[in-house]
Structure formats: C-alpha cells, structure tokens
Amino acid sequence: DTAVSQTPKYLVTQMGNDKSIKCEQNLGHDTMYWYKQDSKKFLKIMFSYNNKELIINETVPNRFSPKSPDKAHLNLHINSLELGDSAVYFCASRTGGVSPLHFGNGTRLTVT
Amino acid sequence: GDSVTQMEGPVTLSEEAFLTINCTYTATGYPSLFWYVQYPGEGLQLLLKATKADDKGSNKGFEATYRKETTSFHLEKGSVQVSDSAVYFCALSEPPDSWGKLQFGAGTQVVVTP
Numbered sequence: 001d002t003a004v005s006q007t008p009k010y011l012v013t014q015m016g017n018d019k020s021i022k023c024e025q026n027l028g029h030d031t032m033y034w035y036k037q038d039s040k041k042f043l044k045i046m047f048s049y050n051n052k053e054l055i056i057n058e059t060v061p062n063r064f065s066p067k068s069p070d071k072a073h074l075n076l077h078i079n080s081l082e083l084g085d086s087a088v089y090f091c092a093s094r095t096g097g098v099s100p101l102h103f104g105n106g107t108r109l110t111v112t
Numbered sequence: 113g114d115s116v117t118q119m120e121g122p123v124t125l126s127e128e129a130f131l132t133i134n135c136t137y138t139a140t141g142y143p144s145l146f147w148y149v150q151y152p153g154e155g156l157q158l159l160l161k162a163t164k165a166d167d168k169g170s171n172k173g174f175e176a177t178y179r180k181e182t183t184s185f186h187l188e189k190g191s192v193q194v195s196d197s198a199v200y201f202c203a204l205s206e207p208p209d210s211w212g213k214l215q216f217g218a219g220t221q222v223v224v225t226p
Contacts, residue, residue, distance in 0.1 A: 004155070031212055041199055041219040043156075048212055056213055090155055094212050098163070100146070101212060103155030 003027050004104035006091050010111040012110045013081055021107045023091030029102070030095055031055070032074035034066060035055045037106070049074055081111045114139045118202050118217035126225055127128075127194055133187040133220045135202035143204040145169075145178055145185040146214065150199045159187075159200070197224045 003055035004025045013019050025032060033056070034046040049068040063079040078085060092105040119134040137143065144163045148156040160169030167178035176187045185202060202217040 003189055041150075043201065043214075043216040043219075045213055048134075092212075093154075098144075100158040100161065101156075101214065103157070105153065105155045 004093055004102050006089075006104040006107050008107060009105065010108050010110075012112065014112055015081055015083060017081050017091060018077070018079045019081060019109070020075055021089055021091075023074045023076070025072055025091075025093040025102070027093060028101060029093035029094070030071055031073070031093060032068065033092040033094075033101065034074065034076050035090040035092060035103075037090060039087070043090070044064070047074075047076075066109055078109075081109075083111050085109060086111045114143065114204060114206060114215045116202050116204055116215055116217035118200075118220050120218070121199075121221035122223050123220060124223045124225065125192060126141065128191045129224075131187070131189045131192045131196070131222065133200055133202075133222070135185045135187065135217060137183050137202075137204050139183075139204060139206055141206050143206045145176070146203045146205075147174070147176055147185070147187050148201040148203060148216075150201065150219070152198070156201060192222075194222045194224050194226055197222060 007022050031050045033048045037043045047066040052068045065077045068074045088106040088108050090106045092101040116137045147159040148193045150156045151161045160171040162169040162178035166178045174189045199219045199221045201219045203214040
C-alpha cells in the first residue's frame with residue numbers, strides 16, 4: 001500500500017500552460033507539505049497544510065497555489081508555467097509531535 | 113538563518129569500505145538533526161535522527177552523533193554495500209517549526225561499486 005502517492009509521476013508541458021499535481025496520503029496524518037527539488041538536488045519547502053489550514057507559505061511565486069480539500073489530500077496548481085519551474089516536486093506528510101516526514105516518490109515537471 | 117552544509121559528492125567507494133559524509137550546521141537555537149536517504153527514482157526516507165546534544169542516531173548500520181561543540185552531525189557506516197548507493201541529505205529543524213519544516217543540505221551522492 002502506497003502511503004504518500006503523487007500523480008502524475010512525470011509531467012512535460014510548455015511554457016505558459018497551467019498544470020496541477022495531486023497528492024494523497026493514507027497514513028491518517030494531519031499535516032501535508034510540498035517540497036521542490038531542483039536540478040542540483042537541493043530541496044526547499046514550499047507549503048504546508050494542517051487539517052486543511054495553510055500553516056507554512058515560503059517565498060513562492062503566487063503562480064503556485066496549493067489546495068487541500070481534506071486532510072488526506074494536498075494538490076498543487078501552477079499557473080503560467082516557466083522554464084525555471086522545471087524540478088521534482090515532492091509531497092510529504094506527518095502526524096503531530098516529533099514524528100518524521102513521509103515523502104511521496106515525486107513528480108518530475110519539465111517545462112519546455 | 114539556519115543552514116546545513118554537506119560535503120560535495122559524488123563519493124565513490126568499493127563495497128565493504130568505510131563511509132563518512134560530513135555535515136555541519138548553523139542554527140540560532142537547539143535544532144533536531146536528521147539524515148534522509150533518497151534511492152534512485154524514489155522519495156526521501158528518514159535514515160536516522162538525533163534531538164539533542166550527544167545523542168547518537170543509528171539505523172541499518174549507519175550512525176551519526178549530534179555534536180553541539182562542533183555543530184556537526186557526520187554520517188558513518190563501517191562497511192557499505194552496493195545497495196547503499198543513493199543520495200544522502202543532512203537536515204535540521206528548529207522549534208517552533210516542528211519536524212516538518214526541514215532545512216536540507218545539498219545532498220551527497222554515494223556510489224558503491226562491487
């Protein structure tokens with residue numbers, strides 16, 4: 001059983017398009033996250049939701065909009081895609097207290 | 113702000129060799145420290161953690177000790193296997209941000225050859 005699943009696994013699209021990445025976790029966790037990994041493998045947090053409430057919003061262009069319809073899902077919508085948005089986007093989740101992050105397998109976004 | 117610095121890779125070594133990956137950090141408070149591992153095509157998995165000075169985290173033969181005096185959390189394994197080939201990330205988190213908002217190092221790729 002996949003604990004944190006993301007779709008799609010690969011996404012190739014042209015500049016200017018709008019796309020969404022979906023994430024679902026079946027671990028019963030309260031908090032979900034989006035991280036971005038660039039071409040040099042550097043990881044940086046983008047957003048976090050706790051029980052559908054936005055709790056972390058790093059310095060991310062407002063073309064990126066997360067949406068959490070319920071605590072098991074956290075989607076990422078990106079408007080007007082740019083070349084620099086090409087990266088691997090990881091969804092993650094955790095429960096409260098001192099529990100570690102559980103990551104999905106990532107979505108590789110390529111903008112041409 | 114907080115930051116994590118790891119040795120650059122790739123680190124290439126033979127099976128059964130000793131592995132060390134250096135990690136140092138800067139933080140304003142008392143962070144928790146982590147090592148995550150990323151196998152090809154997969155997400156990151158927690159390898160080990162330490163929450164206070166002198167704690168030693170260990171898992172799957174890997175160890176790291178939280179050294180406050182040197183602000184370090186070096187990862188070691190005494191005898192690596194081909195299956196240990198992966199990218200290893202050192203990370204920290206500081207209260208009150210909890211363990212979800214992690215500051216990652218740049219990652220160190222490890223290649224183990226038979």
